[in-house]
Amino acid sequence: MTRVLIADDDHLMRAGLIQLLTTDPDIEIAGETATGREAVERARRLAPELVLMDVRMPDLDGIAATRQLTRTAPDVKILILTTFEQDDYIFGALRAGASGFLLKRARPEELIAAVHAVAAGDALLSPSVTRRVIDRMARQPAPDLADQARLDALTPRERETLELVARGLSNREIAAALVVEESTIRTHVKRILMKLDLRDRIQAVIFAYETGINRPGHTARTAREGSGPA
Template sequence: MTRLLIADDDDLMRAGLIELLTADPTIEIAGQASTGREAVRGARRLKPDVVLMDVRMPGLDGIGATRELSREVPGVRILILTTFEQDDYIFGALRAGASGFLLKRTRPEHLIAAVHTVAGGASLLSSSVTRRVIDRMARQPAPDLADQARLSSLTVRERGVLELIARGLSNREIAAALVVEESTIRAHVKRILLKLGLRDRVQAVIFAHETGINRPLDDTSETPQGTTGRRHAE
């Protein structure tokens, strides 16, 4: 069973989500909350596997609640479900520790699958959110590489895999691009997360964004002397 806590300030929305999600016999509604503060208190007490978290709630909002839960109840996984597809919400939630970000227009079967995906320890972003994350990364100026020491712990291949993760590729797609087995990529991803002290792929995407590892090199004048193509292709 996957134990779920639903946090949303709209009573009708909560009722609808409960009816939808309990149609899956492997999902149990452990509790519900109408504010971020109630969600934090409920998660501390009930220890659900997943909190389905709205963003806009009175008092403590969903991003603040996610931040508190990531710090105080690290075993719980948080799946953001919101109407609003704003960059500040997306990046704020992911930096706060959310394991997934979906929009309320998501199809019911996709929401149920997302709950199980996040409960199983994976991360998940809707396709439109992934596109926004990647587009924002491409627009960012080069940041200072404050985490260069952490990056230097990666091998050349691991650095290349991290770049492809940040571009939104799945393990299968990365394996095809690098012409290796998918199991090899899974092993690389585990080592990358361990070396960088990251929890999941979502945090890896944010790390790549903040360090500039995945900046596009469309301007060939910025390509290091004697190299061509992708930055970490060697």
């Protein structure tokens, strides 16, 4: 059973979300709240598996609430659900530690699938948000590798896998690109997250671009041509 706390200042939206999510027998509503500060307090007290978090809320916005929760209740996953597809909201939420970013125009079945995916430890972005993340990161100039020591902990194949994760490829696509089993890629991704002390794939994407692992014009084909041993 996945216990979900809903944080949204729109009463009708909260009621609709509760009605939708309770159609899934594996989802239980742990509570609801209309402000970011209450979301933080109730998440700490109720310990849900996931908080469905709006961005624009009174008292404390969803991004600040996410930042507080990832520090004080790191086991609670956060899925941002918002009407607004603005870069500041997207990158603010992801850097704060959200594991997913979904738009309110998503289909009901997409939302239910997203809740299960994020609660299970996966990261999830709507397709349009994924494209914006990759495009914006690719436009940034490659910075100095300040985290070189952390990067040095990766094997050549793990670093190669990280490059492909950062380009938005799924485990299945990466496995096909590197001609290995998908289970091998899942193992690589787990080791990458552990070695780099990252929460999920979204954090890995941000890390890859901010440290210059992925650069504009650096394609999956280029990565495959320089592949090393697993």
